[in-house]
Amino acid sequence: MDLALLHEVLRVEPYDGEYATLTVRWKTVAANISAYFERDIPHRSARDHYESMLETFKSTDRAQRLWGTGSEEKVTEEVQLLQNLVDRREAKDEAKKAKKEKDQKRRDAMELTGLQLCLEAEQRVAKRYCTAGTAQKNEESDSALQDLLDFEKQKHSDDHTYRLERLEFGKEEKKIRLAQMSESAKCNDKPERLLIEMGKLIQVVADKSK
Structure with a gap:
C-alpha cells in the first residue's frame, strides 16, 4: 500500500x-x-x-x-x-519562493518609480513657474499637470491589472470552497429531511388518536 x-x-x-x-x-x-x-x-x-x-x-x-553509511545498500x-x-x-x-520575491521586487520598483516621477513632475512645475511669464506659467503648469495625470493613469492601470489577477484567483478559490460547502450541505440535509418526515408522521398519528 x-x-x-x-x-x-x-x-x-x-x-x-x-x-x-x-x-x-x-x-x-x-x-x-x-x-x-x-x-x-x-x-x-x-x-x-x-x-x-x-x-x-x-x-x-x-x-x-x-x-557515511548506506552507500552500498540496495x-x-x-x-x-x-x-x-x-x-x-x-x-x-x-x-514559489522565487516568484514571491519577483512579485515583491516588481511592487517595490513600481512604488519607487512612482515616487521618482512625482518628484520630477513637481520639480518641473516649480521650475517653470519661477522662470516663465504669467501666460506661459499657465500653459506650462497645464503641461506639468498633464504629466502628473498621465502618470496617475498609468499607475492606476498597473494597479488595476494586479487587482484583476488577484480577483481571478479569488474567484477560483471561492468556486472550490462553494463546491466543498455544497457537498457538505447535501450530507447535512439528509438528517434534517428525515426529522421533518418523522415530525409529519407523529402529527398524523396524533390527529388520528383525537
Whole structure:
C-alpha cells in the first residue's frame, strides 16, 4: 500500500497548488487508493502516513550522509520514489519562493518609480513657474499637470491589472470552497429531511388518536 500511495502522490502532487486546492487533491489520492484496495481510506490518514514516511526518509538520509553509511545498500523502489518526491517538492518550494520575491521586487520598483516621477513632475512645475511669464506659467503648469495625470493613469492601470489577477484567483478559490460547502450541505440535509418526515408522521398519528 505504501508504494501505491507514493505513486499516487507523485501523480497528483497534492503538496503543490494553492492552499484551497490541497484538500481536494488529497481526497483524490485517498479515493484512488481506496478504490484500488477496496477499503475506505480517509484523506487525512493518507496525508499523515505520507508525511510520516517522508520525514523518516529525510532523517535516515541525513544520518547516512553524516556518518557515511548506506552507500552500498540496495536502492529500493520506495527509496527512489521518496527521493523523487523530495526533489520535486524542494523544486516547487524554490519556484514559489522565487516568484514571491519577483512579485515583491516588481511592487517595490513600481512604488519607487512612482515616487521618482512625482518628484520630477513637481520639480518641473516649480521650475517653470519661477522662470516663465504669467501666460506661459499657465500653459506650462497645464503641461506639468498633464504629466502628473498621465502618470496617475498609468499607475492606476498597473494597479488595476494586479487587482484583476488577484480577483481571478479569488474567484477560483471561492468556486472550490462553494463546491466543498455544497457537498457538505447535501450530507447535512439528509438528517434534517428525515426529522421533518418523522415530525409529519407523529402529527398524523396524533390527529388520528383525537
